[in-house]
Structures are given as structure tokens and as C-alpha cells.
Amino acid sequence: MHHESPIQRRKTRQIHVGKVAVGGDALISVQSMTNTETCDVAATVTQIRRLEAVGADIIRVSVPSMEAAEAFKAIRAQVETPLVADIHFDHRIALQVMENGVDGLRINPGNIGSLDKTRLVVKVARDKGISIRIGVNAGSLEKDIHEKYGEPTPAALVESALRHASILDELNFHDVEISVKASDIFLAVDAYRLLSRQVDYPLHLGITEAGGLRSGTVKSAIGLGLLLREGIGDTIRISLAADPVEEIRVGFDILKSLHLRQRGINLIACPSCSRQEFDVINTTNALESRFEDILEPMDVSIIGCVVNGIGEAKEADIGLAGGDKRSILYYRGKQVDRIDNQNIVDVLEKRIRAEIAERVAGRNEA
Ligand code: SF4
Structure with missing residues (x-):
């Protein structure tokens, strides 16, 4: 029987990752990430299909090299679900995956290098309707921010996120979602709370490196549960040291238990x-x-x-x-x-x- 969720979701701007809307009144989407070698096209496609079969809304693929960006083209051609490429630093890889049909980038603009390179990435993203996720992680804060706060704190994570966001904002690019992940629940939850008061970008929730299937599920359910109950969160990824298929199952179980999604x-x-x-x-x-x-x-x-x-x-x-x-x-x-x-x-x-x-x-x- 249908149960309405009593949760009032925070109003966020809506963006798209391919055909999937994120933020605004869109359903909270569930995503995972492949853990195959991206250059191994067959293995990656097989894993993506398994994730599709359990209902993944969005799937992220790590693209660490130009070879992987090439492999991405073949992967893209064989699967349906919107794909996000995880890029670190190298803007040429970002340009290549955008050429090869990616739906979203996970890239931190402050790490790209020069503003010219960032401008180029943003121009192509805008032309092709590709959204960008800024992904801040407590384990890889910028050195100056780490020094300023002494350790990763909620304010430090938010400062890092806002720094990256302001670069895109200055380029008038707003198809942006943000995550501020940490493996510690209190740190992550407080960072998301703080961030949600300062921006209306959709937020991608996750407790990073949460742990194995059981412990990671418990940590994620508590951390994400607290935030979702407060209306914070537009898309989620459960990070488990387990088969990524389990991440999708756990993600849906969390949303179903809060009556935020109905499925199965x-x-x-x-x-x-x-x-x-x-x-x-x-x-x-x-x-x-x-x-x-x-x-x-x-x-x-x-x-x-x-x-x-x-x-x-x-x-x-x-x-x-x-x-x-x-x-x-x-x-x-x-x-x-x-x-x-x-x-x-x-x-x-x-x-x-x-x-x-x-x-x-x-x-x-x-
Ligand atoms: S736990 Fe025992 S008493 Fe309770 S419903 Fe199940 S069988 Fe019946």
C-alpha cells in the first residue's frame, strides 16, 4: 500500500545527468560506480548491465587515462543508463569523454590547472548539456584549506566545495551538483547540513569508504538517513567494499524505508x-x-x-x-x-x- 513520505525536501535547482533529472522535484536517484578496469570494455559493460538490472539510475565510471576515455566510447555505445566519468586533473580526458558521449563529469574545477583549461571544459559541457559534479572528499582536501582548519572539519569541506563552485559560477555554469563526503558520519552529515544552507545546487550524498557490506550499510543508512530526514539530498551513492550491485540495492532500501522511492x-x-x-x-x-x-x-x-x-x-x-x-x-x-x-x-x-x-x-x- 502506498505510504506518503512525511519528508519535506529542500528546494534545489534541477539539473540533468543525461535523461535523469537531479534536484528540484525529481525522485532521489540511486547511483553506483563500476570497479572494473575501464579499459576492459567487456567486463565494464557486463557490470553496468548488472547495475542496470537492479535499477541503477546513474552509473559512474572512472576514466584515469586517454586509453580509458577511448574505451569509454565503446562502453557508452552498449549501455542505456546515464554515465558519469570520474576525472582527476586532466582536462584532455574530460574533453575526450565529452566527445565520446558522457552525460556527466565528476571533476573539481580547481584541480584542472589553468582557468583557460577549465573554460574549455565548461564550454564543451555547456554545448553538450553535460552536468558537472564537484566532489569534495575529507581525505583529499586542498593543502591550504587543510592547514587553515588543522584537520578536515565541516567548514573545511564546505569551503573547498564553494571554492570549486565559485569557479563554475564565474563562468556562468550552473548545471552543478556537489558532494562533501567523509568516512566519519558526523563530519559528513554536518558538512552537508552546512552546505545545504549556502547553495541551492542539488546534493549528491555519500558516506565515503563506509566499509564492507554490513558495516558500510549501517553507516550509510545512519548518515544518509539523518540527512534525508531533514530533506537534504537529491542523489545518493552508497560506498561499499562489496559488489556495486549491493550499493544499488542498499540505496533503494534506504529510500524505500523513508518512503522516498517505491520500488519492488x-x-x-x-x-x-x-x-x-x-x-x-x-x-x-x-x-x-x-x-x-x-x-x-x-x-x-x-x-x-x-x-x-x-x-x-x-x-x-x-x-x-x-x-x-x-x-x-x-x-x-x-x-x-x-x-x-x-x-x-x-x-x-x-x-x-x-x-x-x-x-x-x-x-x-x-
Ligand atoms: S516473532 Fe513470534 S510471536 Fe511475533 S509474530 Fe513472529 S512468530 Fe509470532
């Missing part, structure tokens, strides 16, 4: 206990892996007994409350059937897929 099956499951009438944990995990291809939003509750099963089923599109030998199936809170406890996974999968097919058909008719 939202499973509500009890932790199970000795009252359970069927194996809640295995059922839930089996369903979760079987539903990975489903994009249609739907709330499904899997509850081991009637203690909480009936109440949860009332709130869900499809609910199951454990019963003796046969569990009770609800559609929108109404009991419709009983399912043999031995066959729960297969029957639920079939029912849910049928319900989704019906919804989609109904929409197509309407």
Missing part, C-alpha cells in the same frame, strides 16, 4: 520465535532472492503467527499470518485463502507475480 517488493517479516508456524527466516530470504527482478512496488508481510500477522496483513498488499499446518493469506487485509505451510514460498511467489501482472494489465487498459 517491500518485505515486512517478523524475526520469528517459538510461536512460528512455518520457517519465517528461510521463507523470507527465499522470497527476497526470488523477487530481485520485480520493480513494481508492493508491500508483502510474512509473519510467523497470528499474534502480529493479522495486524501487519491489514497494512500490506499481500500478507501471510502463520497458522497450524496452513497459514492464512490476506489480500489488502482480507483473508482470501490458506496455504499449506510446506509450499509457502512457491505459492506466494506465484500469487505475487499474478497480482503484479494483473496490476500492470489494469494500468495498460486504463
